[in-house]
Amino acid sequence: xxxxxxxxxxxxxxxxxxxxxxxxxxxxxxxxxxxxxxxxxxxxxxxxxxxxxxxxxxxxxxxxxxxxxxxxxxxxxxxxxxxxxxxxxxxxxxxxxxxxxxxxxxxxxxxxxxxxxxxxxxxxxxxxxxxxxxxxxxxxxxxxxxxxxxxxxxxxxxxxxxxxxxxxxxxxxxxxxxxxxxxxxxxxxxxxxxxxxxxxxxxxxxxxxxxxxxxxxxxxxxxxxxxxxxxxxxxxxxxxxxxxxxxxxxxxxxxxxxxxxxxxxxxxxxxxxxxxxxxxxxxxxxxxxxxxxxxxxxxxxxxxxxxxxxxxxxxxxxxxxxxxxxxxxxxxxxxxxxxxxxxxxxxx
Amino acid sequence: xxxxxxxxxxxxxxxxxxxxxxxxxxxxxxxxxxxxxxxxxxxxxxxxxxxxxxxxxxxxxxxxxxxxxxxxxxxxxxxxxxxxxxxxxxxxxxxxxxxxxxxxxxxxxxxxxxxxxxxxxxxxxxxxxxxxxxxxxxxxxxxxxxxxxxxxxxxxxxxxxxxxxxxxxxxxxxxxxxxxxxxxxxxxxxxxxxxxxxxxxxxxxxxxxxxxxxxxxxxxxxxxxxxxxxxxxxxxxxxxxxxxxxxxxxxxxxxxxxxxxxxxxxxxxxxxxxxxxxxxxxxxxxxxxxxxxxxxxxxxxxxxxxxxxxxxxxxxxxxxxxxxxxxxxxxxxxxxxxxxxxxxxxxxxxxxxxxxxxxxxxxxxxxxxxxxxxxxxxxxxxxxxxxxxxxxxxxxx
Numbered sequence: 001x002x003x004x005x006x007x008x009x010x011x012x013x014x015x016x017x018x019x020x021x022x023x024x025x026x027x028x029x030x031x032x033x034x035x036x037x038x039x040x041x042x043x044x045x046x047x048x049x050x051x052x053x054x055x056x057x058x059x060x061x062x063x064x065x066x067x068x069x070x071x072x073x074x075x076x077x078x079x080x081x082x083x084x085x086x087x088x089x090x091x092x093x094x095x096x097x098x099x100x101x102x103x104x105x106x107x108x109x110x111x112x113x114x115x116x117x118x119x120x121x122x123x124x125x126x127x128x129x130x131x132x133x134x135x136x137x138x139x140x141x142x143x144x145x146x147x148x149x150x151x152x153x154x155x156x157x158x159x160x161x162x163x164x165x166x167x168x169x170x171x172x173x174x175x176x177x178x179x180x181x182x183x184x185x186x187x188x189x190x191x192x193x194x195x196x197x198x199x200x201x202x203x204x205x206x207x208x209x210x211x212x213x214x215x216x217x218x219x220x221x222x223x224x225x226x227x228x229x230x231x232x233x234x235x236x237x238x239x240x241x242x243x244x245x246x247x248x249x250x251x252x253x254x255x256x257x258x259x260x261x262x263x264x265x266x267x268x269x270x271x272x273x274x275x276x277x278x279x280x281x282x283x284x285x286x287x288x289x290x291x292x293x294x295x296x297x298x299x300x301x302x303x304x305x306x307x308x309x310x311x312x313x314x315x316x317x318x319x320x321x322x323x324x325x326x327x328x329x330x331x332x333x334x335x336x337x338x339x340x341x342x343x344x345x346x347x348x
Numbered sequence: 349x350x351x352x353x354x355x356x357x358x359x360x361x362x363x364x365x366x367x368x369x370x371x372x373x374x375x376x377x378x379x380x381x382x383x384x385x386x387x388x389x390x391x392x393x394x395x396x397x398x399x400x401x402x403x404x405x406x407x408x409x410x411x412x413x414x415x416x417x418x419x420x421x422x423x424x425x426x427x428x429x430x431x432x433x434x435x436x437x438x439x440x441x442x443x444x445x446x447x448x449x450x451x452x453x454x455x456x457x458x459x460x461x462x463x464x465x466x467x468x469x470x471x472x473x474x475x476x477x478x479x480x481x482x483x484x485x486x487x488x489x490x491x492x493x494x495x496x497x498x499x500x501x502x503x504x505x506x507x508x509x510x511x512x513x514x515x516x517x518x519x520x521x522x523x524x525x526x527x528x529x530x531x532x533x534x535x536x537x538x539x540x541x542x543x544x545x546x547x548x549x550x551x552x553x554x555x556x557x558x559x560x561x562x563x564x565x566x567x568x569x570x571x572x573x574x575x576x577x578x579x580x581x582x583x584x585x586x587x588x589x590x591x592x593x594x595x596x597x598x599x600x601x602x603x604x605x606x607x608x609x610x611x612x613x614x615x616x617x618x619x620x621x622x623x624x625x626x627x628x629x630x631x632x633x634x635x636x637x638x639x640x641x642x643x644x645x646x647x648x649x650x651x652x653x654x655x656x657x658x659x660x661x662x663x664x665x666x667x668x669x670x671x672x673x674x675x676x677x678x679x680x681x682x683x684x685x686x687x688x689x690x691x692x693x694x695x696x697x698x699x700x701x702x703x704x705x706x707x708x709x710x711x712x713x714x715x716x717x718x719x720x721x722x723x724x725x726x727x728x729x730x731x732x733x734x735x736x737x738x739x740x741x742x743x744x745x
């Protein structure tokens with residue numbers, strides 16, 4: 001029993017942190033809003049060099065063969081910088097290659113591992129797909145299975161989105177039998193795993209985002225003076241932020257445990273992931289509310305960087321199952337007549 | 349206690365509602381339901397026309413005394429008017445700062461000449477007003493204003509900066525809280541001065557909000573001028589006048605605001621019923637809480653207004669801003685939760701948000717402007733409960 005991360009896992013996280021610190025400043029995020037460029041190519045290349053996109057692909061398929069535990073800290077870190085590129089969505093697609101039979105002619109499996117072919121996975125729980133314009137192909141869900149479609153075979157329609165850093169798209173396509181990679185019966189479990197992993201990465205990013213809006217707020221209330229004092233010296237303000245710190249630290253191990261359950265394919269992984277998504281959503285929404293309150297009116301402006309992180313929080317809150325959806329799933333597990341509550345049951 | 353309106357009041361209600369239904373149509377149809385939270389700077393020309401039409405017909409400034417062109421409407425009648433106005437989808441009032449802040453201040457503290465000069469134009473929708481209180485370093489701490497005015501040859505010369513000024517571009521006049529006594533600090537040495545907006549000494553810089561729109565502005569004063577007689581109240585007594593204005597801001601208009609809240613709530617409820625989210629226990633719970641909150645606000649507001657027939661607000665008035673701001677912010681989030689993933693989809697590219705998205709973002713400012721929730725709690729503790737004042741930096745040593 002050891003809840004700590006290995007030195008390797010921490011140094012993997014630190015290398016992403018360094019990369020983001022250098023290349024993912026808020027000015028760089030803003031510059032993409034007004035640019036025809038959809039991607040910071042330099043940053044994206046460095047991210048690919050880091051190996052994250054192929055990290056969950058098995059070694060014998062050309063990937064790194066890492067697990068969710070190896071990645072959870074990195075996902076958290078990418079949230080701290082509100083990294084706009086679909087790093088986790090692409091990594092997620094790699095994680096299911098092992099289930100897909102080797103019958104593709106274009107050899108996209110190897111190209112996915114190398115990072116020169118991006119597949120986004122469109123789960124039915126998400127009504128739209130962020131960054132779909134950057135993908136080369138999609139894994140798509142239909143009543144009877146898991147399908148593959150290249151960007152030429154699917155029609156993507158851009159919609160206006162609340163988070164300017166995450167362009168959103170609807171995907172229209174017609175399922176073709178020849179493009180079906182898995183039948184319904186085989187794919188049910190796989191789609192569940194996709195959902196769990198999507199929710200896990202989302203939860204981890206929400207932790208990082210929460211830390212970020214908390215740090216921004218603490219900095220602000222230390223420097224902003226009213227009534228001749230830094231406003232952070234008023235208990236009404238400092239207690240607001242202390243509450244976030246407490247909730248954030250209590251949410252962290254829940255998300256890490258979910259990563260462990262997923263990596264070890266534990267039978268409790270559904271409820272652990274749901275619980276992680278619920279608590280990370282709760283703390284991040286409370287943090288965004290508190291952050292704007294502690295910034296006062298300046299936090300309501302376009303100019304304030306706070307909006308970048310708050311809007312990502314609200315965006316990720318609804319992705320891969322909202323709190324309401326996960327609460328329902330959790331309720332089923334806890335309230336079902338057959339569930340064993342307590343030691344040996346849900347208490348593990 | 350009797351909670352029914354009198355026959356006379358019901359007749360007044362009929363008069364209001366029939367005037368609105370006869371007039372809020374035809375060329376005014378496009379403004380119906382527009383200009384509310386997050387929509388304040390839309391359809392300005394059309395809404396100005398509407399203001400003028402209302403003014404000509406005697407339906408602006410109804411609470412003002414008859415001698416200033418008002419109807420001397422009782423508090424109950426004002427409540428009825430605001431309710432019917434909101435029910436009919438009356439557009440957000442561009443003239444509200446003049447009608448509810450500048451006008452009452454001039455009526456209470458202004459000279460006869462000022463009353464003659466300014467009040468008729470406010471009433472007829474011919475001149476519009478904005479508020480010059482907050483500054484970059486004077487937000488919650490309003491008494492920290494630095495903007496200066498100096499009397500030079502019969503004119504005030506004003507230098508400094510105001511911020512978070514709504515409708516600055518649309519306004520003809522601004523009332524400015526500024527320092528007229530050199531080296532004064534805090535509440536001493538301030539004056540309340542009326543300044544024309546259209547002059548070379550004033551520059552307006554819109555502030556872009558996180559909604560993508562600009563409803564607030566920065567107003568820069570660089571040797572801006574106004575006539576010596578445009579001080580309201582005594583020179584150096586500006587704090588007293590400014591506090592009077594803030595009192596008016598929390599007055600009878602809350603009833604109309606609640607009716608607008610009711611309409612927003614109904615919109616959210618309708619969506620929840622349509623998309624099935626009203627079946628989810630946590631949403632159901634929040635919807636019920638919001639419904640209860642609306643009634644709590646309404647009954648408290650009615651009680652508060654009954655208790656303040658002499659025109660002065662009672663203790664309950666201190667509680668209402670905290671309650672409605674928090675309630676409204678919760679409604680904003682509830683709207684997003686009801687919409688689920690739809691809440692992330694905007695109206696049209698680039699960055700044009702839906703009505704509910706704007707409402708959600710706008711309500712984040714409700715708990716900040718006109719006294720943050722934290723300041724409101726201090727007011728309640730210190731003034732309503734009589735607890736010791738929080739130590740301030742300037743009297744710390």
